[in-house]
Amino acid sequence: LGKTLAKKGHKIRYITPLYQAVKDLQLPLHLHSTLGPIYMGSYPESVTVYTLAQPNDSIVYFISHPVFDRPGLYQWQGVDYSDNAYRFLLFSKAALELCNAWGPNLDVIHLHDWHTAMIALLLQHQSNHNPTHTYKPITCFTIHNAEYQGVFDVAVYQFTNLPWDYFTMEGVEFYGKVNFLKAGIGFADAITTVSPRYAREILTPEFGAGLEGYLQAHASKLAGILNGIDIEEWDPETDPWIRHHYNAHNLAPKLACKQDLQMEVGFPIQPDTPLFASIMRLTEQKGISILLPAIETVLSHHNIQFILVGNGNPHVEAAFKNLAQRFPQKFHMHSGFNRALSHRVEAGADFFVLPSRYEPCGLNQMYSQRYGTLPIVRRVGGLDDTVIDIADDPARGTGIKFTDYSPKALIEAIERAISLFNNKQAMEYYRRNAMHQDFSWDRSASAYETLYARTIRRLKQPALKI
Missing domain, CATH: 3.40.50.2000 (Glycogen Phosphorylase B;)
Known part of the structure; x- marks a missing residue:
């Protein structure tokens, strides 16, 4: 400011x-x-x-x-x-x-x-x-x-x-x-x-x-x-932390960013598999009590990949690391925060998950849209103010929102994202919508x-x- x-x-x-x-x-x-x-x-x-x-x-x-x-x-x-x-x-x-x-x-x-x-x-x-x-x-x-x-x-x-x-x-x-x-x-x-x-x-x-x-x-x-967010630091056209630069008019290099990220975390390079991500403090405020069971269920029933970056409660970290051991080709847990990795995650992921119990503002959902990574958020605080649900407004939508604070509601939102991912034309349309949002401090x-x-x-x- x-x-x-x-x-x-x-x-x-x-x-x-x-x-x-x-x-x-x-x-x-x-x-x-x-x-x-x-x-x-x-x-x-x-x-x-x-x-x-x-x-x-x-x-x-x-x-x-x-x-x-x-x-x-x-x-x-x-x-x-x-x-x-x-x-x-x-x-x-x-x-x-x-x-x-x-x-x-x-x-x-x-x-x-x-x-x-x-x-x-x-x-x-x-x-x-x-x-x-x-x-x-x-x-x-x-x-x-x-x-x-x-x-x-x-x-x-x-x-x-x-x-x-x-x-x-x-x-x-x-x-x-x-x-x-x-x-x-x-x-x-x-x-x-x-x-x-x-x-x-x-x-x-x-x-x-x-x-x-x-x-x-x-x-x-x-x-x-x-x-607002720092649109100079978070800019997929100039970001020094990613190898392939892109914008709303040229989205093709984003797929290369996804493949780089899959390789970095040890996932199979599968461009047709939806890649989800979260970067967060592992606290109740950020929704860990619904995120953990929801991810476990989705990994068991769907062909997706998920990257989690963050730290916090040691018991919660251990539970997510256990999930990574059970699903090594589908779930990756990076303990701690890494600035460069955060940029590569925003650029390479298809969807960004923020299931907060409450969220005064939130920044990652704005970073995500800037990078054409569609946010999945709960309808609270700044998350609700900054994301337009594609079902609420099919013409202007930029992401997916859910209301109830429950694993079931989050699972349904992720499954909506999987369906959207399989519609390549709609996916590209909403990526561009998201990238055209103005989240600058101006x-x-x-x-x-x-x-x-x-x-x-x-x-x-x-x-x-x-």
């Missing part, structure tokens, strides 16, 4: 922790300043700020402190760091100090997920109670996944240095604990999710993760704006420009004189 907004002429500044993983890249960072004291309760902290220049006059500001010098961003070996509340409160306070230094030059602070949500509350309190900060930029808070809320013991509230007035049901209190996500929902000037349908879904008990009532109370400032950036401008007008509009 920032990259596209910068291309459109906006002055973009990014603020992020200087994680160990970033340090390991040995980027040409420049020392900018030291900020402090930053009080965390009664304890004074200080942070070091580094910068990195980006195209279109953008700058990344990295906040450096020992709490970010760890092998994982938020957790290690599946366990969250016990001081995550402290880490991201410190980051939030440092980021706000940077924003304060920019003063009236700053129009919008765009916050993401619970890790930065407290900035909305800190800024609101500062605006109300600190006469030296008379200017307040608007805040836009994006919820990428409402399940992840940053809920901590009440003891961490002392590190906010805020009065207890905010520790209420209307504020950040949540069943006697502190809920960081509530700070963003309650105190940001605008709230977005990463797809239109997900914005509607989180207002319901099924998807609201316990915050549906609070979200309903703030629904007037909630909007769903679909994420559309999303324009929607955010409109949202920012509307929010600024709403909040800056002078009171009527009577």
Whole structure:
């Protein structure tokens, strides 16, 4: 988003922790300043700020402190760091100090997920109670996944240095604990999710993760704006990770990509066998509880091939690896994520399966369509927003959708795909439909420009004189 907004002429500044993983890249960072004291309760902290220049006059500001010098961003070996509340409160306070230094030059602070949500509350309190900060930029808070809320013991509230007035049901209190996500929902000037349908879904008990009532109370400032994808990286005409390049007007090389992929994973090279694929975290959110039995059934009754790339729950990984041993010429499991392989899978597969229990946005279904690989998705969140079912709209269809969260519904969707694959003319028609979809960030950036401008007008509009 920032990259596209910068291309459109906006002055973009990014603020992020200087994680160990970033340090390991040995980027040409420049020392900018030291900020402090930053009080965390009664304890004074200080942070070091580094910068990195980006195209279109953008700058990344990295906040450096020992709490970010760890092998994982938020957790290690599946366990969250016990001081995550402290880490991201410190980051939030440092980021706000940077924003304060920019003063009236700053129009919008765009916050993401619970890790930065407290900035909305800190800024609101500062605006109300600190006469030296008379200017307040608007805040836009994006919820990428409402399940992840940053809920901590009440003891961490002392590190906010805020009065207890905010520790209420209307504020950040949540069943006697502190809920960081509530700070963003309650105190940001605008709230977005990463797809239109997900914005509607989180207002319901099924998807609201316990915050549906609070979200309903703030629904007037909630909007769903679909994420975009990097169409320069994900481009079958120029992709450096594939040997054969193609586009919607010349699909023939896609078959060569399929044969390369079959050879790479040890499958028989069979151009007339439908090749299915999934790239995912092996979690319940991504639908593993229906994917495993569905694949097992389809492999037993149909001549297909299936490639799964991902990792997660060790027991689930073991179950899929067992499936690969039972069907070595039909099922392949690659444990872990591999960027190059992901590109080759998108280019070589015929269908891409995403059976998520819920999906705020999803990216792979958009990558897939860009590569003429038809997605099979459940009608939730961004999956529903980005795929047009060929039965719902035979003229504009781009994939296959199913509704029930069950192995039976997924099996039926895969069997629809097998029938479609056997109709070569229809298959080519829908591939081209999919490849003509626009999932660039240009559309999303324009929607955010409109949202920012509307929010600024709403909040800056002078009171009527009577």
